[in-house]
Amino acid sequence: MPGEDPTHDAAPGAEPAAELATELATERAYTDTCRAALDRTDAATRQRVREGAGVVTGRHSGDAAEEGVAGDGASAEALGRYLRSRAKEVREEPDGPPFFGRLDFRSEGPAGDEAGEHRGQRYYIGRRRVSAHPSAPPLVLDWRAPVSRAFYQATARAPQGVGSRRRFGWAPGGPGTAADLTGLEDEPLADAGAGGDGTASALSSGIVAEEIERPRVGPMRDIVATLQPEQDDLVRSGPGTSLCVQGAPGTGKTAVGLHRAAYLLYTYPRRIERGGLLVVGPNAAFLHYISAVLPSLGEGGVRQCTVADLLPAHEVTAEDAPDAVEVKHDARMASVLHRALYARVRLPDGPLAVPDGSYRWRLDEEELHAIVEETLAQQPPYEVGRERVRARTVALLRDRAERRAGPPGGEWLRRMGRKRELTAFLDAVWPRTRPEEVVAGLLGDPRVLAAAGEGLLEAHEQRALLWAGRRPRTPRTARWSRADLLLLDEVAGLIEHPEESFGHVVVDEAQDLSPMECRILARRSRFGSLTVLGDLAQGTTAWAARDWRSQLTHLGAPDAVLTPLTTGFRVPAALVEVANRLLGSLGVRVPAARSLRPGGELTRVPVSAPAEVPAVVAERVRGALEREGSVGVIAAGARVAALRDALSAAGVPSAEPGEEASAPRAAGEEASAARVTVVGAELSKGLEYDHVVLVEPAEIARSGPRGLQRLYVALTRAVSRLEIVGARELPAAVRA
Numbered sequence: 206m207p208g209e210d211p212t213h214d215a216a217p218g219a220e221p222a223a224e225l226a227t228e229l230a231t232e233r234a235y236t237d238t239c240r241a242a243l244d245r246t247d248a249a250t251r252q253r254v255r256e257g258a259g260v261v262t263g264r265h266s267g268d269a270a271e272e273g274v275a276g277d278g279a280s281a282e283a284l285g286r287y288l289r290s291r292a293k294e295v296r297e298e299p300d301g302p303p304f305f306g307r308l309d310f311r312s313e314g315p316a317g318d319e320a321g322e323h324r325g326q327r328y329y330i331g332r333r334r335v336s337a338h339p340s341a342p343p344l345v346l347d348w349r350a351p352v353s354r355a356f357y358q359a360t361a362r363a364p365q366g367v368g369s370r371r372r373f374g375w376a377p378g379g380p381g382t383a384a385d386l387t388g389l390e391d392e393p394l395a396d397a398g399a400g401g402d403g404t405a406s407a408l409s410s411g412i413v414a415e416e417i418e419r420p421r422v423g424p425m426r427d428i429v430a431t432l433q434p435e436q437d438d439l440v441r442s443g444p445g446t447s448l449c450v451q452g453a454p455g456t457g458k459t460a461v462g463l464h465r466a467a468y469l470l471y472t473y474p475r476r477i478e479r480g481g482l483l484v485v486g487p488n489a490a491f492l493h494y495i496s497a498v499l500p501s502l503g504e505g506g507v508r509q510c511t512v513a514d515l516l517p518a519h520e521v522t523a524e525d526a527p528d529a530v531e532v533k534h535d536a537r538m539a540s541v542l543h544r545a546l547y548a549r550v551r552l553p554d555g556p557l558a559v560p561d562g563s564y565r566w567r568l569d570e571e572e573l574h575a576i577v578e579e580t581l582a583q584q585p586p587y588e589v590g591r592e593r594v595r596a597r598t599v600a601l602l603r604d605r606a607e608r609r610a611g612p613p614g615g616e617w618l619r620r621m622g623r624k625r626e627l628t629a630f631l632d633a634v635w636p637r638t639r640p641e642e643v644v645a646g647l648l649g650d651p652r653v654l655a656a657a658g659e660g661l662l663e664a665h666e667q668r669a670l671l672w673a674g675r676r677p678r679t680p681r682t683a684r685w686s687r688a689d690l691l692l693l694d695e696v697a698g699l700i701e702h703p704e705e706s707f708g709h710v711v712v713d714e715a716q717d718l719s720p721m722e723c724r725i726l727a728r729r730s731r732f733g734s735l736t737v738l739g740d741l742a743q744g745t746t747a748w749a750a751r752d753w754r755s756q757l758t759h760l761g762a763p764d765a766v767l768t769p770l771t772t773g774f775r776v777p778a779a780l781v782e783v784a785n786r787l788l789g790s791l792g793v794r795v796p797a798a799r800s801l802r803p804g805g806e807l808t809r810v811p812v813s814a815p816a817e818v819p820a821v822v823a824e825r826v827r828g829a830l831e832r833e834g835s836v837g838v839i840a841a842g843a844r845v846a847a848l849r850d851a852l853s854a855a856g857v858p859s860a861e862p863g864e865e866a867s868a869p870r871a872a873g874e875e876a877s878a879a880r881v882t883v884v885g886a887e888l889s890k891g892l893e894y895d896h897v898v899l900v901e902p903a904e905i906a907r908s909g910p911r912g913l914q915r916l917y918v919a920l921t922r923a924v925s926r927l928e929i930v931g932a933r934e935l936p937a938a939v940r941a
């Protein structure tokens with residue numbers, strides 16, 4: 206492995222062996238200095254947390270850096286919170302190399318001028334800032350600091366003042382001590398004069414290539430050491446911009462989204478941390494897979510969940526027929542629910558008389574009409590609307606009173622606002638309600654549904670929605686289905702804006718969200734921005750998006766900047782070629798992927814009889830286990846359980862996605878269960894395995910209306926090898 210050999214043949218600027226050995230010795234000594242500083246900082250942070258107060262040695266050099274001495278109660282509380290989370294991080298932050306890169310800025314020549322204040326400076330770049338003392342100049346800069354940008358962006362053509370870029374190779378998985386530093390590569394930039402762009406130079410780096418080729422076992426890793434320029438551009442876009450990344454499989458969408466989250470938290474801590482940052486993924490296995498990335502970047506406090514986790518916490522005890530599910534996910538339901546809710550508002554049908562001591566104030570029907578109509582026209586949240594009607598009615602009363610006896614005091618206004626007659630009036634024109642009442646009222650009553658759905662829902666769609674057998678007596682006893690929770694959340698959002706609103710939301714596999722699911726996220730990012738990640742070609746749900754603009758509109762970010770990523774870091778060229786054959790049959794227009802990784806092994810394993818498939822799969826898995834890395838068996842969902850049993854019977858126990866590390870295993874089985882995962886094509890989304898055994902692709906292709914998309918997902922999970930096992934013919938769309 207190149208990384209273990211200090212004399213490995215490094216890219217441009219490789220040093221002769223003796224010089225390299227000297228350089229390595231110097232860098233190892235620097236590693237020791239950094240480690241000692243890190244140990245001191247961590248010990249000091251722990252000490253400070255124990256003391257519970259004091260000056261924070263900000264790890265952030267952005268505007269959080271000087272977050273300081275607690276003055277008032279509020280900032281003391283904030284400081285306490287910060288210290289607690291900092292202490293947690295110190296415990297959680299894994300050891301690892303203290304730096305992965307070095308920049309040497311030029312001191313002379315035109316590039317030296319370009320270097321500006323960094324002229325002649327040398328900077329080490331790592332996952333976190335390292336300094337001997339809070340006020341001492343940093344030994345290592347955080348990768349997110351502004352100057353680190355040049356590490357990712359400088360090229361021979363546009364050196365940005367950088368004379369030379371150094372990359373470091375470390376023993377994989379090691380704690381990052383001096384002994385783990387195994388190699389380095391220098392890339393001269395400023396005097397190269399011509400040739401090369403960022404991508405080319407990164408790819409001629411043995412250290413980058415090795416990182417990309419490294420076998421995958423366990424959860425996803427961060428990619429800070431090898432971020433590519435176009436990825437870095439996305440990662441460093443500001444907090445006010447919503448982004449949408451249309452990325453072919455393995456182009457690093459997920460990685461980019463998570464690194465952007467880390468970047469935003471570092472650069473805009475007040476703005477982003479106050480609102481909170483949310484990462485939304487498609488399922489628990491995926492969330493488990495990505496769960497280690499942000500903590501490895503020092504950001505532990507980010508909420509990572511599915512859309513369903515954000516929904517009201519009702520127990521799901523009913524199941525919908527597929528046609529009902531489809532209507533409930535449809536964007537039209539938002540309008541239907543809006544109508545159903547506002548159908549409760551009634552225009553006043555008479556005057557209002559409010560007693561005040563021995564006197565009675567009288568408001569005319571027309572005046573009251575105007576109040577209700579104007580409030581409706583302003584479209585406030587329902588609950589706000591009710592209070593607005595109350596306030597405006599009281600204002601009318603005040604005008605009356607003023608004309609008669611001069612301005613009344615605040616106490617009088619409060620008394621009027623609480624009058625029984627006024628509340629009765631409000632209950633009649635703008636009654637209080639709850640989401641459960643509105644949704645149960647709609648789905649339980651054909652007349653209510655017909656009125657709210659008129660011109661929006663076809664008769665057969667209304668029939669699909671109606672609770673026939675399970676009509677509850679009260680909303681309290683209603684049995685809710687999974688899709689009903691979407692409706693409840695929608696209505697809750699119409700009644701009152703959700704309390705939970707995030708400063709930034711990263712949404713992965715966003716093509717799969719239904720309009721109603723998108724709206725759940727839109728409601729929770731009203732004052733923030735979004736990073737929307739996905740691939741239209743991988744849309745496998747019944748409602749998957751076919752174009753980004755409408756999806757972005759549902760997500761509340763119609764103006765998001767749409768950027769394609771097409772350079773793949775996972776799937777090698779030979780396998781991308783097979784997957785790309787499917788693109789024309791998927792009903793969407795997306796740019797094809799091109800792989801950065803040459804090679805890849807594709808093996809077709811025909812099986813003579815369907816009954817023999819499981820045994821052949823077991824045999825191939827056993828063969829795959831002889832090589833390094835993870836093995837994924839991907840099949841149509843309905844086949845997964847049987848395959849798992851067959852593998853187990855053949856002595857190759859496997860795990861479910863996300864369970865690899867904790868899979869139960871008998872003596873002697875350690876390696877297999879931790880390395881072999883059997884997963885349905887649908888659930889394989891976002892995951893990757895070094896070796897994929899793809900079982901009966903024809904079955905996957907026929908598994909429902911988005912079967913070909915599911916097959917496209919399955920075909921793009923392999924990092925190195927893909928074996929296609931099956932008794933059936935390959936689907937026509939993938940045949941060469």
Ligand SMILES: Nc1ncnc2c1ncn2[C@@H]1O[C@H](COP(=O)(O)OP(=O)(O)OP(=O)(O)O)[C@@H](O)[C@H]1O
Nearest residue numbers: 428431432433454455456457458459460774775891
């Ligand atoms: N710059 C990079 N350096 C090293 N590895 C990278 C880089 N970019 C992406 N990768 C790796 O490529 C693989 C695919 O990345 P990721 O899962 O983020 O892609 P994706 O676009 O979300 O894929 P999919 O659409 O299939 O879910 C991961 O193992 C990731 O770590």
